[in-house]
């Protein structure tokens with residue numbers, strides 16, 4: 001620790017010519033980032049040597065998205081030096097929390113899928129498993145959201161400005177990626193060779209982010225690739241006076257890693273996205289293979305020493321890329337290369353939403369990646385032939401990789417991986433029984449489940465230090481090390497003083513959030529009210545609209561039926577994909593409701609609506625500990641798992657949810673008396689849509705629905721979209737909000753009643769915290785380790 005503070009002082013002197021007394025907060029920030037990074041790099045040196053010596057198997061986790069969250073606090077916490085650094089800074093007149101605020105929140109992901117990848121990196125590192133993450137160094141992460149007159153606006157997020165201090169540039173490990181051009185077969189004295197001609201080379205530059213673990217010697221790495229033109233700019237054009245053309249190719253090359261696609265559960269086949277996918281998978285695969293060859297002098301044992309995990313289909317070009325490298329660069333035959341490939345890859349599916357299952361048109365794909373296309377096509381030919389040979393009565397319409405001139409990436413992943421898993425029990429069952437049923441028939445045992453998990457060290461330990469400290473003293477077990485031990489809390493279920501203490505901590509977190517709300521929206525919220533929270537991407541299937549409809553119902557009842565409900569604060573935070581018009585309309589609707597209520601003194605005594613802009617990891621860390629109610633109200637069958645549901649439960653919020661994704665497992669963990677469940681089941685949803693869902697019938701047949709929607713129309717003032725949204729609900733309602741409305745309402749009433757029984761609510765909350773152990777990312781990753789990857793800790 002002494003050496004750490006000395007290093008801070010030295011850095012300030014050398015870098016800025018400043019003593020700590022004269023330093024600015026910005027300088028302190030930079031010093032802390034750099035010194036922490038270098039300390040981790042030094043630790044990694046010892047760790048990596050042990051790893052190399054042991055020659056053990058490693059995992060490479062491929063993901064287009066890693067939503068890492070702020071790194072500084074996490075690293076100081078994990079290194080166990082947070083409180084010393086805090087004291088040292090405060091002795092010198094600085095507040096560590098203010099330094100933390102300077103760090104940008106790296107938004108290298110859209111939502112759950114990206115955050116899951118980061119939770120897994122953290123958990124695996126804490127458990128000392130050898131894992132390396134690979135992704136793209138996006139210059140601009142997910143956009144910054146600003147709400148203006150209720151409408152979302154997007155602004156660029158230039159996170160590298162201040163975020164770069166956490167990265168280590170490894171110029172020694174650059175690689176070249178080939179796009180376009182042609183490949184020719186050429187007979188040489190060694191046999192048939194593939195020759196690449198007229199291709200466009202792009203350079204991938206590696207930047208490493210150190211991933212620390214809790215109380216461990218392990219330090220893993222997230223490697224992020226940045227694109228660069230090969231050889232600067234075109235000198236020939238430059239000399240001819242074509243200055244702008246000479247830099248054009250450079251600009252195109254560098255656009256590959258320019259920005260994160262802000263699409264959530266929706267993947268349009270865009271040229272730049274194919275390039276991003278191939279860019280980072282090719283760079284990563286080239287590096288993996290090279291390192292392996294250097295260590296073992298052969299690639300024959302690749303599958304024994306390496307697992308490549310594909311996080312959704314976005315990195316699926318890893319598969320043909322490995323085939324290409326093995327055949328074209330290391331002279332393996334097709335059969336031998338294929339044998340290695342299908343033992344190396346494992347694939348996780350994260351969604352069954354049709355619009356999210358990636359497909360590429362052959363016409364778009366082939367010119368950009370001609371050799372890769374040939375390989376995919378050959379994989380498909382052989383697969384289709386194999387299906388016919390085994391004589392299975394199989395459905396090639398469903399299974400063929402290339403179908404109607406589209407390449408279906410999930411099919412490629414299933415055919416080429418030894419393991420395919422879903423992310424909750426329900427989701428994995430749907431994959432087997434429905435989405436991929438034919439595959440499940442021909443590949444018995446290939447499909448498995450690993451229910452998602454969360455990094456409790458961040459989502460409890462760091463986000464809620466008050467609760468952590470209290471539980472530590474009470475339970476006398478190290479639940480931060482092993483979350484399953486948190487179940488000891490159950491012993492205190494009948495202890496009123498414990499219930500009271502938990503309630504007091506919740507209150508502290510609500511007061512903190514109320515301050516943030518005041519500062520950021522100007523709204524004053526009542527910290528005695530129920531904090532009812534829905535925070536996640538804005539998507540119709542997640543049904544923020546159902547939540548909004550309930551608020552409109554309450555408004556009507558307060559205004560016209562003298563209802564005096566227990567006070568409630570409805571808190572929303574969500575980004576909408578920039579091209580998703582309906583999602584933006586739902587944000588507008590929520591903001592309009594908020595405004596109308598705020599103008600009405602009669603109503604705002606009871607209910608308030610807060611929309612917090614720019615949802616991101618660091619904002620989630622503020623909202624989650626303060627939540628009483630966790631809204632997990634997706635249409636059943638649509639949310640593959642959800643992970644916010646787990647974070648909220650861990651912090652003592654009670655779930656109001658449908659039987660969807662991991663809600664089902666939360667229900668099983670806490671029992672029916674400690675959760676509020678409503679709505680159609682996923683089978684009922686399927687049946688109803690097969691029979692033909694007509695929302696208008698629900699509108700006509702239910703007086704409460706009719707009255708609520710009719711009332712909604714009266715709120716329209718021309719600038720708002722109440723009429724438009726009312727029409728949408730009555731005429732379309734694709735995710736069946738109206739079908740579930742009455743049962744949702746019933747559970748909302750039950751919540752209101754239960755909340756007023758403070759002991760009962762406190763006990764339910766306690767039971768939720770105590771049963772959250774199974775949702776730790778340590779549990780989830782241990783399942784990957786044992787059931788899928790078969791790797792060992794680095795000793």
Ligand code: GL9
Pocket residue numbers: 110111112113114116263264265350351356423452537639640641642643661
């Ligand atoms: C998602 C699912 O929709 C979630 O239900 C799931 O919890 C996560 C992690 O498995 O994956 N799939 C997906 O495409 N997204 C998910 O959140 N979307 C984003 O990450 C934006």
